[in-house]
Amino acid sequence: MSTALADLKSRLGQIEDLKAAANVLSWDQETYMPPGGAEARAYQLSTLQTLAHEKFVADKTGELLNHAEEEVNGADPLSTDASLVRVTRRDYERDRKLPASLVSEISKTVSEAKEAWKKARAADDFDIFAPLLRRIVELNVEKAEAIGYEDEPYDALLDEYEPGMRTATVVDTFRDLRDDLVPIVDAIASSEQVDNAVLHGTYPIKQQKSFGQSVIRDLGYDFDRGREDVSAHPFTTSFSIGDVRLTTRYDESFFPAAFFSTLHEAGHGLYEQGIDPSLDRTPLADGTSLGMHESQSRLYENLVGRSRTFWSHYFDDLQNAFPEAVGDTDLDTFYRAINRVEPSLIRVESDEVTYNLHIMLRFELERGLIDGRIDVDDLPDLWREKMNDYLGVVPETDADGVLQDVHWSLGAIGYFPTYALGNLMSVQLMNTIREELSDVDGDLANGRFGPLLDWLRENVHEHGRKLTAPQLLERVTGEGLSADPWIEYVRSKFGDLYDLD
Amino acid sequence: MSTALADLKSRLGQIEDLKAAANVLSWDQETYMPPGGAEARAYQLSTLQTLAHEKFVADKTGELLNHAEEEVNGADPLSTDASLVRVTRRDYERDRKLPASLVSEISKTVSEAKEAWKKARAADDFDIFAPLLRRIVELNVEKAEAIGYEDEPYDALLDEYEPGMRTATVVDTFRDLRDDLVPIVDAIASSEQVDNAVLHGTYPIKQQKSFGQSVIRDLGYDFDRGREDVSAHPFTTSFSIGDVRLTTRYDESFFPAAFFSTLHEAGHGLYEQGIDPSLDRTPLADGTSLGMHESQSRLYENLVGRSRTFWSHYFDDLQNAFPEAVGDTDLDTFYRAINRVEPSLIRVESDEVTYNLHIMLRFELERGLIDGRIDVDDLPDLWREKMNDYLGVVPETDADGVLQDVHWSLGAIGYFPTYALGNLMSVQLMNTIREELSDVDGDLANGRFGPLLDWLRENVHEHGRKLTAPQLLERVTGEGLSADPWIEYVRSKFGDLYDLD
Structure with a gap:
């Protein structure tokens, strides 16, 4: 017997297939596509995205959803069926509120903006990008008005990437973070700098590949599924x-x-590989938010991968793989090198400690753009001012300043804060893990990564989008989002490394 | 101003995008996809194909087509617009005649049949495959009846792969071919066999790759577009x-x-790369038939690649690339080795001369299945009988006999003859090329492949599907399909190689 829920699943399954196909085409575009394929690929991606969107926002989806809601009435809210209907309703209402004309205008502006941004960055000329960025801001404001919000327009934008998160929470959290972090960065800057020359040796690519892949296989990344x-x-x-x-x-x-x-990336991959297989081909089969996704990548990259414990297990392998570069180095020198802190200009090259300051700066600027307190033309100067305030360094060019990131040119406003939220959540989760798995550090020191992954799967990964990030964090850690655990972690780790008091 | 033709093009463009996306997914499936991706990939491909089909056979396409036909009324039939409308009408009428229930039944049967065929071949047990093959034959008969035909049901099936070709023409041509070819194969079999030991030396894969790619780059295959x-x-x-x-x-x-x-494959690739770029994203941007496509691949593989002229240019390079395997061999020994003729059991491993006999056998069997003269249960015996008649060898197992090819299990009946048609057309085209480009052999001997490719582009490639294969052949060579030129070519080349009189 065909139920509305079954029909809804079948319809959503086709939509997921279209999105997955678009992902394959994008992956191919970045990895193997020859240059001649670019023009047609843009049409193909646009068609897949358009058809997926049209099918999703169609009245038919709404009708099935109405009936499916009746069918799951009374079911456990965390059951797959109830979650599927609830999350689909949320997505549906959001997407239906966006007029097709706005979606198409954004898409058109964004493709011009990306080209303009590339030119502006290459020429170090913000004026080339400014008119497009101004249009992107306007369109994002329109989008926020169409979607609606309680406190401020930025809420509506943030919610796309971090469902359930409020701008006010981010503002409060970032204020706490900044107040504690800026003095730490200052103190490090006045300490004796760590020598990281060892990282600049010769590391043959073939060995890098096999070493890196063997480590993530140990962590649990499954190459039969990736x-x-x-x-x-x-x-x-x-x-x-x-x-x-x-x-x-x-x-x-x-x-x-x-x-x-x-x-x-393996941290992200473990999240996706760890989703309950029964959620496949449904909108639940995804990370619950960009912030939660980033918490998994940062947990593996920083809390595991840049820990002394981790390297106490892998240092011998590292020396065997790269005898020329690290054969004469000791574990401590290497550990200190990979944790060197240095205020710098470029976000993607920044260290664990200063990274969040780069994010805060962007968040403050884009929130100001959306609520009208900041004008696009003032961005380059404000960028330099804030870099100086937070990090004590100032870019000489806009290419190394306000033009360094691609995100705004893609139309993505509300995305940046999720990077910092991920960092904070990673430590909140890790503290809970240490409470619940008393020997986790012994495990890591011995290359036993199974218990950690099992915990993450059970508590985070397998749920997919059944719980929002705030719900999941509260349920798992018993607390809401907080900067304190991350600050404590940084104080302890880097206080030790840099001999701070 | 939006015209029906413009709207039709836009609709067909989206359909082409969906098909292209399916091609990317299939390519990925065969090259890089990890095993864990298989199950979801089947759903994704099915969705893309279903949506492309639904969009194409929708009433809306028919309405646009009706109006577009009026708009192009009086235009040059070879203009892009007139061709687009004409070819779309042909595809539309064909696809509309297939009831959705039949399409879905074929798709369901085929996915079972492919599994059954795999099992049957592995177990060398035709009975495992027979019931599915019987069902495939029945469904193909239904399909032929739905589409309609003038002479016999096989026409309707052949027309899918070789539009405009009639079964009667294939029957006549193959009869001529068989009558002349079987005695040639017999004569070769009683001659002194060529030694091809040199081909079985050690050819390191890295050098094979760079040698092969450098040759097809010389031929004109564009790695910026592939x-x-x-x-x-x-x-x-x-x-x-x-x-x-x-x-x-x-x-x-x-x-x-x-x-x-x-x-x-480069021959196929040159055809696709040579289509007029203005046809991209339309149904005209494809080879005009499988036979014409095969004529291009066989022309480069056999008429160019297995010629003495070709190797007089490349033999030094070959010796430099593979000094261990061919350093002590001379050109003549190598040339004879790559042209060794030997009646054998497996089509895909067979030589230039005997290949067409493998095809004829399959054509006769599948035509008999469709018109009811042959029963599925009689296939294994008939296979052995015909192998003995045509090639003088008899498979010991059905795995090496009737079960060797995947095609029938994919539901493809009417496909096989196009392989032989391609062989015949390749020589018909090459004879015309020799008349029109008097120095083509001098060019080939000196590694100048441009004139040949330019001729093929102008006369074959660039038209895409604007002309059917029979039309194109007639226009270019002034003649219809014929086996004689190919027979003459084989007599001359292999008469010389095997000292026949």
Whole structure:
């Protein structure tokens, strides 16, 4: 017997297939596509996205949803069926509120904006990008008004990437974070700097690849349900729970570039591979928010991968893999090198400690753009001012300043804060893990990564989008979002490394 | 101003995008997809194909087509617009005649049949496959009846792969071919056999790859609009005129496996890369028939790649690339080795001369199945009988006999003859080329492949599907399909090689 729920699932399944196909095409575009394929690929991606969107916002979806809601009435809210209907309703209402004309205008503006941004960055000329950015801000304001919000328009934008999160919470959390973090960065800047020359030796790419892949296999990343390729910008993408792919890029003369990006992407990949297989081909088969996703990548990259414990297990293997570069180095020198803190200009190259300050700066600027307190033309100066306030360094060019990130040119406003939220949540989760798995550090020191992954699967991964990130965090840690645990972690780890008091 | 033609093009463009996306997903499935991706990939491909089909056979397409026909009324029939409307009408009428229930029944049967065929071949047990094959025959008969035909049901099936070709023409042509070819094969079988030991030396895969790719680059295959990867079964696929990809597979101890398959696939690839770019994203941007496509692959594989002229240019390079295997061999020994003729059991491993006999056998059997003269249960015996008649060899197992090819299990009846048609057309085309380009052999001997490719582009490739294969052949060669030129070519080349009189 066909129920509305079954019909809804079948319809959503086709929509998920279209989205997965678009993901395959995007992956191919970044990894193997020859240059001649670019023009047609843009049409193909646009068609897949358009058809997926049209099918989803169609009245038919709403009718099925209405009936399906009756059918799941009374079911356990955490059951797959009830969750599917609830999350689909949320997505549906949001997407239906966006007029087709606005969606198409955004899409058109964004494709011009990306080209303009590329030119502006290459020419170090913000004026080339400014008119497009102004239009993007206007369109995002329109979008926020169409979607609606309680406190401020930025809420509506943030909610796309971090459902259930409020701007006010981010503002409060970031204020706490900044107040504690800026003095720590200042103190580190006045301490004796760590020497990281060892990281700049010769690390043959073939060995980097096999070392990196063997480590993430140990962590639990399943190569029968994924693979790792090379792309200009590392990313993780999923075509199904059985096919979750990573990319990386190699730098023969700088070890951390590929290795820590591999751990980072593997953290994302483990999340996607760990979703309950019964959720496949439904809108639930995804990370619950970008922040929660980032908590998994940062947990593996930083809390595991940049810990002394982790390297106490892998340092011998590292020396065997790269005898020329690290054969004469000791564990402590290497550990200190990979944790060197240095206020710098570029977010994607920044260290564990200063990274969140880069994010806060962007959040403050884009929130100001959306609520009208900041004008696009003032961005370059404000950027320099805030870099000086938070990090004590000032870019000489806009290319190294306000033009460094692609995100705004893609139309993505509300995305940046999720990076910092991920960092904070990663430590909140890790503290709970340490309480519940008393020997987790002994495990890590002995290369036993199973218990950690099992815990993450049971508590985070397998639920997919059944719980929002705030719900999941509260349920697992018993607390809401907080900067304190992360600050404590940084104080302890880097206080030790830099001899702070 | 939006015209019906413009709206039709836009609709067909989306359909082409969906098909291209399916091609990307299939390519990925055969090259890079991890095993865990298989289940979801089947759903994704099915969704893309279903949506493309639904969109194409919708009433809306018919309405636009009606109006577009009025708009192009009086235009040059070879203009892009007139051709687009004409070819779309042909496809539309054909696809509309297939009831959705039949399409879905074929799709369901085929997925069972492929599994059954795999099992049957592994177990060498035709009975496992027979019931599914019987059902496939029945469904193909239903399909032929739904589509309609003038002379016999097989016409309707053949027309899918070779539009405009009639079964009667194939029957006549194959009769001529068989009458002349069987005695030639007999004569070769009683001659002194050529020694091909040189081909079984050690050919390192890395060098095979660079040698093969450098040769097809010389032929004109554009790596900025394509690439070559490895798959279990070599194929060519196109995602747009700017992205036409080949695959191959390597055997370190048998040179011809990868090399001639690379030339073969490059021949297909050159056809696709040579289509007029203004046809991209329309149904005209494809080879006009499987036979014409095969004529291009066979022309480069056999008429160019297995000629003495070709190797007089490349033999030095070959010796430099594989000094261990061919350093002590001379050109003549190598040339004879790659042209060795030997009646054998397996079609895909057969030589240039005997290949067509394998095809004829299959054509006669499948035509008999469709018109009811042959019963599925009689196939294994008939196979052995015909192998003995045509080739003088008899398979000991059905796995090496009637179960060797995948095609029938895919539901494809009417496909096989196009392989032989391609062989015949390749020589008909080459004879015309020799008349029109008087120095083509001098060009080939000096590695100048441009004039040949320019001729093929102008006369074959660029038209896409504007002309049917019979129309194109007539227009270019002034003649209809004929076996005589191919027979003459074989008599001359192999008469010389095997000292026949």
